Amino acid sequence: MNCILLPAANFSHPYAYINTASQIEHVNKVLGAQVGDTLKIGELGANLGTAIIDSITADKIQLSAVVLNIAPPAKLDVTVILALPRPKVLRRLIMDMTALGVGHIILINSYRTQKSYWQSPMLARLDEFVLEGLQQGVDIIVPTINLKKRFKPFVEDELASLITAGAIVAHPYTELSLAAYLQQQQAACFAASIPLVSANTVNKALPTVVCIGAEGGWIDYEIELLAKQGCQAVSIGPRILRTEAAVNVIMGQWLLHC
Template identity: 70%
Template sequence: MNCILLPESDIALPYAQINDPAQITHVHKVLSLQLGDTLKIGQLGGNLGTAIINEMTPNNIQLADVQLDTAPPPKLDVTVVLALPRPKVLRRLIMDMTALGVRDIVLINSYRTQKSYWQSPLLARLDEFVLEGLQQGVDTVAPRISMQKRFKPFVEDELASLITHDAIVAHPYSELSLTQYLQRHALQSAPSTKAALPSVVCIGSEGGWINYEIELLAAQGCQAVHMGSRILRTEAAVNVLLGQWLLHNS
């Protein structure tokens, strides 16, 4: 955790309290903070700031001189459409995408998504994984997450409304590389402005998309791109792709 995020109900300026066992353990055992030390905190959905540790017990930490005066970092202007992966992979991906600042996440069914994934108890813990990602990335605003269990109706009826300026789909067997796509995009942009990245990126689960899915996505304006000759795991593909948005926003 690079900051401790608290719900509004635990903050009464200029005071606050930490009740979450994992956060308390982190303060005691990882940060090794003592009375009078300064702690980086934030309010979920609000600002970031600092506080002074005023009282510590094994089950509660009281904070004083709470100052929440720093706005959270801007979200990445992108919607990630992700084919639901294996549950353990999903946990890491939700944390990573949240830490990276993704604005919207759509978890979608695909041909290679096993039906059992949709019954995983981890789907009920997405808020927990989002909180971990926010505390890692020092952010307070959670991504919007939706789940779409029917691929074709979503792609044909809803995907187009999410595409404000272009869309790409990661596909290792496409003819166009991500680098070529970005270069082409830059040439088409005005010289005085940054080239806008796509507003939607579609990423398959392990095994990727089948041809039918690629064709259906293409019909809605999604350009297939590859990232080189190596076949990447879903986690690697997500981080490689979203790194472009981080660099673009820096």
């Protein structure tokens, strides 16, 4: 973790305390911090900053001189719709998307999502995985995560309202590449006389919705249903990637142009 994030209840400015076992262990064993050292901290939903260690015990680290004066990085202007993956993969994906700055995540059912995945205890630990991602990405704004167990009703009744500037669905068997899609969007922006400048050019062309399948991807029926709501199928190359690799490759476009 690259900063220690604490809930508002742990603050009484200019003091705060750490009482979570994993965070205490990180400060002691990973950082090797001692009394008098400065830590990077943040208040969930507020700001980032620093604090000085006043005392360390087995179950509590007392902090003083708390200063929270650094605004969090902006969230990426994108909603990721992800077919619920295998439970072991879910933790990594939630952590990665949170660290990358995705502001809205929707976990959805798909043909290749096994029914047992929806009963996994990992779903009850999403807040834990989000916290890990926030501490990795040095952020304090929690993304919204929604669970949608019925694919067709969600796509037909809710998806269109989420699309404000284009939508894509990752599909390795389509001819249109993500790079070509972005070029098309840029050209459309110019044709519509939308002002674009330098680094913001691609940013203006980035879609606001990205649909990514679980292992095995989407079936043709799902691709067709998504397409009816305005999702353009794109590929990121001839290689078949794991879901977590695909998420990171695609979201990298936002990081490069945010």
